Amino acid sequence: MQQTAAIIGGGVIGGGWAARFLLAGWHVRVFDPDPDAQRKIGEVLENARRSLPGLSDTALPAEGRLSFHSTMSDAVDGAIWIQESVPERLDLKRKVYQTLQHHCAADAIIGSSTSGFKPSDLQGCATRPEQIVVCHPFNPVYLLPLVEVVMGQADALEPRIDAILRQLGMRPLFIRREIDAHIADRLLEAVWREALWLVNDGIATTQDIDEAIRLGFGLRWAQMGLFETYRIAGGEAGMVHFLAQFGPALEWPWTKLMDVPELTDALVARIASQSDAQSGTHSIRALERIRDDNLVGILRVLKANDWGAGAVLNRHDNHLDEGEIPSDMKGIADLARPVKTLRRAVPLDWTDYNGHMNEARYLQAFGDATDRLMLIIGCTPDYIRAGGSYFTAETHIRHLNEVHAGTQIHIETQVLAGAGKKMHLFHRMFDGTRVLATAEHMLIHVSLETRRASDPAPQIADALARLVHAHGPLPRPEGAGAAIGLR
Template sequence: MNKIAAIIGGGVIGGGWAARFLLNGWDVRVFDPDPEAKRKINEVLGNARRALPMLYDCALPQEGSLRFCDSIAEAVTGADWVQESVSERLDLKHKVFAEIQEADARVLIGSSTSGFMPSQLQEGAARPERIMVTHPFNPVYLMPLIEVVPSPATDPHAVEAASEILTSLGLYPLKVRKEIDAHIADRFLEAVWREALWLVKDGIATTEEIDNAIRYGFGLRWGQMGLFETYRVAGGEAGMRHFMAQFGPALKWPWTKLMDVPEFTDELVDMIADQSDAQSGHLSIRDLERKRDGNLVAMIRALRQQGNAAGRLVNEHQRTVFEVPAPALPLITQDRVIPVDWTDMNGHMNEGRYGQIFSDAAEVVMAMVGADEEYVARGMSYFTVETTVKYLAETHAGERVVVETEVTEGAGKKLRCFHTMKRKNDGEVMATCDQLMLHVSLETRRTCVPPEDVAARVTRLAALNGEA
């Protein structure tokens, strides 16, 4: 039976939360009195269904069910988690928390608030120990960071349970040690935003030039190293102490205006809005969201290959999602969505990526016979010596495909596989691959006979075809 998440407030953030839970196999109930809530959430879901599965090399859990409820009580009763994402009005949040706890006093409640501290949210609550801040970043279905902020009144066991739930969704729960206005990340964003307003107001830079300074410069470094690790590298061999000694005096220079705020006049608003329209007004919000999602998928997948930052998190989450298949026909060795970075100038998957997906399929077969990562660490593996690939239909980003594999030869040093890649929704064959692998010693880099246990598993897989 699926776990249940209740989403109270179905705007951009609430919709993102709904998508994150749904695509990880939770059933979701939504309450939002906005008559447009269903349309808005379904549009967010459309983007999420396209983007999130692209991060993974295997299928996510079967999608849960989505239900729109007529009351808070209907949504939260019996839920395993409640995520509040209503407007940033403290009186409204207090009213919502009271209704939630009146309906189900035991449920865990996370608030998406970016500004209020948990102690403020807990004022007047029947069970303040069940309430905490779980502040996400947009889009919630792709961005992994969740700031988990308890107050002294929050039950530590509730915080631990919340962290386990969030981790199971592929998120990164960052526990904030002490409650503070705007938590951690938004305080950085406010500082950068404030300085950016001055740069525009004073005619130093346009909105596009400021965005370029970020995306072509420190934004790339921060995305994989953060702030302090970036500066540690900047300190060279002498490290962080050298960096601090070298750049410490700059803290006294009047470079920034972080303690001052430009007067928020209509003129400044018009200037910012006009420049922003000129920069990207030719694209709809949905176009921008899809572009953003595609960029995030490609960047996080690059970090996956390096095993760093958000990429490491996806790798860890995938290990909890993927299971080596049982030896039975049809043997499904790949079930995944084609990521956006696998396509070429023609708009379809390029030939190199067919090699990638069939290689990934072969690694699943290797895991089935015991030639997994631990086996490789012991100094043995299978190497591909020959492949014949036939491209039969175009494959596009966002399509879900499966690879069915037959072990057609399994004797001695040989392991031969025939892979058939099909579109999941209609079974059309997209490509096939005949792949011959030989068992090798990684010490000598030459072929050798595999151990008896591995050889026996290979023989059993090959025998499946005769039994079919």
């Protein structure tokens, strides 16, 4: 059964939340008095639909239903999660909560996107303070997984909040003591103050500062954060050595962390002029798309290494695949049918100059399907570490129909043979019921110690034999045996 979320305030953050919920399969009901709200959220959704499917290595749920409402009371009808993203004015937020609590379900979660207010600030005049929590995301909400969660009087809601946010593919960071601006914004504020002083004092331009971050420590922070980065900087002795060497430097008069330059008209004009010169040739929407494409690329590298935000995304992929793609023989509902071994959307970076999925990505998709079949029959990471695996000896791919970015593909795998050292697979790639491509793989079981062909372990041979026997009555696929050596 699809769940419903209400979004109160449809700006950049509210629109990002709407996209996150909608593409996770939730129905989304939006209230925002701005007459341009529908257009703005539509543009955010367009960016999210373009980028988010490419972040996942499995298919996303069917998109929920989006609706816009003229009153908060109508918007929260049936909602189990209400995300408030109105401007950062405490009087406005409190007024919103009074209206929301008058109309929403008593057990609905009300999350605030506030970047600065504490739960005690928000819960101060609420009818049900235990219903309101801080859920502070990061822009773009539909790509970045972190959510800072501060509970206040809502501790009883923690298990539900944790489960829902993880279902959305996010990583809740529960902050045990409330503090103004939480964690991340306090760190960002320190860098922001220094940056303003560097421009104010004529030491650097906005572009100089951005280059220092994105070409230097920003790349380290994306994968290891602050403390782990400095632990490495301490060499073999680690953090103790780093603090001994560089800790005293914190006492030097380098920073102006407690001071803020006066934002005079002249300083604002200088910052705006430099910023426009730096990237003003791109519209804001174009910059968002560039940002999203780069984030997807960075996050996919982290996924490949199962590290940082990439590990969060891998866990979400595994959650989405539960019940859809088997991970062992027990997970196959019907042995007599080809096994579903992959489902995903085609990401942007899989396409070529013609807008088609390029040849290398067909091989990657079919290779991923082969890897899944190997896992199903018991050729697990532990088995491979113990010294046995399958090597691909021959591959034959047929391209039958065009495949574009965003296409929801799935692969079904038929096992043609599996006696002895050989495994012969035939994959079909589909968009719905339309066949897009096929691939034939011949694999040889190998001892990783000798690097020579060897018989698989009995449990793998037995699982493979079961699939060969079950698939034997199936019609031989068109094009099977076309690869060299199989004719």
